Amino acid sequence: MCFRHFHRAEAPLLLLLLLVGCGTTGRKAERLRIDGSRASMSLPGEEAEAMLPDSIPGKDTLVVTDDRTGAQMLIMRAVKDEDGEMVAHEQLEAAYVSARFRNVAERNGKVTLKFCINVPRQMMDSKWQLRLQPSMEVLGDTLRLEPVTITGKDYRRAQLRGYQQYERWLKGIVSDTTVFIRRWQLELFLERNLPEVWAFRNDSSWVSDDEFQSVFGVSEREAVEHYTNKFRRGWNRWLISRKDKTFRRLVKVPIQTDGLRLDTVIVSEEGDFLYEYAQEISTRPRLRKVDVLLSGAIYEQDRQVYTIPSSDPLSFYISSLSAFVDPTERYLxxxxxxxxxxxxxxxxxxxxxxxxxxxxxxxxxxxxxxxxxxxxxxxxxxxxxxxxxxxxxxxxxxxxxxxxxxxxxxxxxxxxxxxxxxxxxxxxxxxAQSGFLVSEDGSISKSESHxxxxxxxxxxxxxWRMLDKLVQLDSVMGPACKSKYMEYASIKDLDRREKLMQKGIASYRYMREHLYPRLxxxxxxxxxxxxxxxxxxIHTTVLDSVYMAGVQAIRDHDYPTAVTLLRPYADYNAAVAYCAMGYDASAMEILRKCERSDRVLYMMAILHSRKGEDREAVQCYLSACALNPGYVHRGNLDPEISVLKKRYELKYEQLQ
Amino acid sequence: MKCSIVTAAAGLFLLLGYVTATAQTYQIGLNAADLASLGTMSAEAGVAIQRHWTLGAKARLNPWTFNEGDPAEQYQNKRQTWWTGARYWPWHVYSGWWTSSGLQYSEFNTGGISSPLTREGDAWGATLSAGYSLMLADHLNIEFGLGFWGGFQTYTVYSCPVCGKVVDSGRKAFLLPNEALLSLMYVF
Incomplete structure (x- = not known):
């Protein structure tokens, strides 16, 4: 500020500007905009990234221009080497690299992504509400996760005040419309002029208006309508119609209760805000990587004050047991x-x-x-x-x-x-219909005749055999007739049998009319x-579609279906399905019988680790790595193995 | 004179009862406000002929003379008023607002109240009133109302309540307030 030009007349103006220019929050928002502050995400278990300004790496080498000659000289740090000579020495400052990706293992068709949201102190204010919106990119789709809201104390108080005002306004609405009826006069009127209605006043059965009318043709409904204070009723109705508008006017920003992951009210502004966000997602086939991004905005009252720029994405690489499936085809x-x-x-x-x-x-x-x-x-x-x-x-x-x-x-x-x-x-x-076939060379042939x-x-x-069955199953014939029939059935001479039945069985006529036609x-x-x-x-082989469907189900992470389909086969793939579903004992049973390939050994290592049998687990794992060195790295992706690796410090060299 | 008035009133009631044998509700009452005007006694009767109409008849009588004999102190508001007319009730007879109009004959002798001049005569005219009837109980109403009337009167003005000296006399038209109602009516 140039004090030379400070006139007296300008003093109040300047003061005014200072006051008006900003409540402290306005300046704060301005500061954020200048700094480009942002909330950051980090992986849990690591140091939260500090809001350091980009540090300029220290220079070891300087280029100096000589004022007089214009020549450029290189000035470098020098150390003495073993010969005593001065040698230029470049030293690189260690750059601080933080991991922006993590491997997560899919189990039971689900993956849990965990990350920390860190909001620096200067982004929080008691008059502000921060709305942080994490989103994840899955196979080209961007899905919004549940937002995290940090509300300042004053902001919340203003919200609640709005609600209180609304509640007070609501009290002005009458819900019981009988309040509008001048009961005293109405009752007297009914008593005088509609005595029948008055006599029934405690009887709640419904009577149509036409039945009861006064001497001069006034019905009860008309009387009720006349003795209602129509102005007050209309006013009440108008108030009810304005409920929504009034809510929007008084409660500018309603308090959200669902669809949110967190809505916390900060009391003091000391320290940064750290929140560990865990999101479980179901995996889809071919899903290998999920990127998580964070964006958001700061609101004061009901307007946006600052948009938080998007953070760098955090990547999660998904590994799954379905990689162990054996895709060779099976035939029946x-x-x-x-x-x-x-x-x-x-x-x-x-x-x-x-x-x-x-x-x-x-x-x-x-x-x-x-x-x-x-x-x-x-x-x-x-x-x-x-x-x-x-x-x-x-x-x-x-x-x-x-x-x-x-x-x-x-x-x-x-x-x-x-x-x-x-x-x-x-x-x-x-x-005649099938006609003739004309082949390419013009010869005509008749299709083969039937x-x-x-x-x-x-x-x-x-x-007779059928008659026996019909009589047995018949529901109309009595047991006496049936037993008689059985008696006659032993007679070998069929003609005689027929004659005796005709005479002896009471329901013969029924049999003749109903059962005989069916014979x-x-x-x-x-x-x-x-x-x-x-x-x-002919013996042919055909692709076992059930088995292949089971294998595909494993690949699609649909483990329950895979188990159902592969259960009767009880082979390696069934074991993979069991392992993925957590049926460890069944899986182990099958794998023990299998030939000990690298895959089988690795699966057994996982199963042992789940049961807590560390020694067997490490044994199997080491054997698997010996057969296939690729499993050295794979071990980091499966939590059962990576835990063992950490516990027993199985280093890369050991596994060679 | 009193006897004849009472007979006339009784006759009117009977007449009304005779004429309106088909109607259902009747109303009789008296006006308390009238009593304020130096003890005028009044009686009113009405009969409903339709949902919105009643016919009525009213009589007011004030026979009192105060401080009689003393020319300086005597004052009176003697009158007999006979009215018959109809009332229109916008909602229903005997409850709520009403307006009425009718014909009225009044014989009066007023003087000594604010000045010793005493006016005596009779007046004929038509009345217009409006008011409100509040139901109090099954058979009881309280009525509030105001009315005025206009017509012709023949009058003689004396110099004092007991004097005979005529100051003025004649016939003229008039437009005056007629009544203030605060009456209790019995409805049956």
């Missing part, structure tokens, strides 16, 4: 047979004593249609060729056995013929073979 042996058979049954009704297929009779059309569909499906199936179809027809017991046998034979023959004709027609039409299929018919005669079944047996196969059986 599959036996494919040439011959295949299928069967279906249907009920085709015939007229009494008749054996022609009559489509219009009862439900024949549906049944026949169904069989035709089945047949068509099998014919059109390109994997199989049909060899033969065997038709079995059976009859119900009424009538003589010989007659029934002949009849059922005729019936099954008739059915065979019927379907045979139909099949021939079908094959012809399919051939071979015609052999229909064989068999007759089963009277279907007249026609069974179709389809015999097929695989198209193009000559041998009777």
């Amino acid at each position: 042996l599959k036996i494919i047979e040439r011959r295949v058979s299928a069967n279906t049954a249907c009920y085709i009704d015939f007229g009494s004593g008749r054996y022609e297929v009559d489509e219009s009779l009862s439900s024949n059309r549906e049944e026949i249609g169904r069989i035709k569909e089945n047949l068509k499906a099998l014919i059109m199936d390109s994997r199989f060729d049909m060899d033969s179809i065997v038709v079995h027809a059976s009859a119900s017991p009424e009538g003589s056995i010989s007659y029934n046998r002949a009849l059922s034979a005729k019936r099954s023959a008739s059915i065979s013929r019927y379907f045979d004709d139909w099949m021939k027609a079908l094959c012809d039409s399919l051939d 071979k015609c299929i052999l229909f064989t018919s068999r007759s089963d005669g009277e279907n 007249r079944t026609v069974k179709f047996e389809f015999h097929l073979h695989r198209k193009g196969m000559v041998q009777d059986t």
Whole structure:
């Protein structure tokens, strides 16, 4: 300041400026802006990075220009060496390097990232609120973590004051609207003019307005409305409508309670603020690295005063047990047979004593249609060729056995013929449809025609076996009838049996009407073979998809699924899945039986370490390192091994 | 004179009762404020004919003479007033605000109150009043009201309450305050 130009008139102005220029907080914010202060993050277990200004490394070498000659000279530090000569000596100052990355191990599909947030003293003030926003970058996505808020005492007090003012304002709102009714006058009015309503005043059952009206046509509702202080009610309603606006006006910055990691009120401003932040994240496949960044802002009242510049990112490298999975493929042996058979049954009704297929009779059309569909499906199936179809027809017991046998034979023959004709027609039409193939050289060839299929018919005669079963399972027949039936079932002569049943069993009529029709079944047996196969059986190997899915689940860190899928296999990969899920005993059981490769030994080291068997663990680990020196470094990534390394000071040289 | 007034009042009530046999609520009352004007006795009756209308009749009587005989001291506000008219109640009869208008006949002899000049005569006119009826109990109302009236009067002014000397006489139109109500009404 130039005191020469200090006029008296300017004095009050200057004073004013000084006062107005800033509350102390304004100056403080200005200072922060100049300094570019920032909050920093560091890894726990290390010294928190001090807010040192960048120190200029001390120079050992000076370049001096001679004023007179303009020549440049190099002046360097010199020491005497062993010969006594003065030799230039450069000394580099040790630079302070702090680790900005850390290895974390994933266990059970989750990783815990821990870091310390350090806020320097000059960024805190009782009138300010610091909002620190850590965020992490995961596979290209940036995710915001829960913010950390540091609130100054005065800031908090102002917030609370806002809430108190709002509470006071709320008290002006009446919640019980009956307050607005002039009860005294209303009750007198009702007593005089609506005596029926008055008589019911203690009865809370609902009555419509039309029922009770005064002599001069005034209903209760009208009376209530008249004796309500409408102005006060309207005013109250208006106040309620302004609740939100008033809240925003009085409580400028509401106190946040959730979505926050921490909201602490600082009482004294001595010392820096240190907060250890731990965040658990679930790992995804291919997730190897997570970067954590810190940004934030300082708020005074409701406006932002300073934006904290982003800090340097902190990197976490994620290592996982899924790296130990054995990705070799596994195959299953599959036996494919040439011959295949299928069967279906249907009920085709015939007229009494008749054996022609009559489509219009009862439900024949549906049944026949169904069989035709089945047949068509099998014919059109390109994997199989049909060899033969065997038709079995059976009859119900009424009538003589010989007659029934002949009849059922005729019936099954008739059915065979019927379907045979139909099949021939079908094959012809399919051939006509499939047309010709024209190959590249112009030659025309017809696609292979469908071979015609052999229909064989068999007759089963009277279907007593099925009747036995039906009677057993029947719910309508009484136990007496059933036992009678059982008695008769021992009779070998079927005709006599039938006659005795007709006379002896009370519910014979029921059996005749309900059970007998179900005995007249026609069974179709389809015999097929695989198209193009000559041998009777073929052995092939196929990829074991279940196993491979289990291996992929391990890679995707989906350990529960992996355990479920790999459990029956009980091999090395299953052991890896068990180990990742924490089923140490099961894992160890399997690994003991495995051949001791480097992987197996390392896994065993981890398992021993988890159980606390240090000696075995170190033994296995050393053997693993002997087989594969890469595990020397890997040991740092797994907490079970790194703890051993620290405890027993297994140095790099020892492991060579 | 008193006898005839009482008979007339009774006759009016009976007449009203006869005419309005179909209505439901009645009201009778007396005005306490009138008593302040040198002991005027008043009686009012009304009958509701509809939700917003009542018909009414009112009589006021002040037969008192104070310090009678003494020309210097005597003062009186003797009158008999007969009114009939209708009231309109915006909300409902016998509760809340009301306005009324009607016809009034008044015979008066007032003097000696502020000056010895005594005015005597009768007046005919139409009244306009408004007021509020507050329900106090199941059958009790208290009424507040103010009214004025205008019309014609024939008058004679004497020089003192007992003198015979006529100072002024004639007929003229007038517009005067009519009543101040603070009455208790019984509703049934």
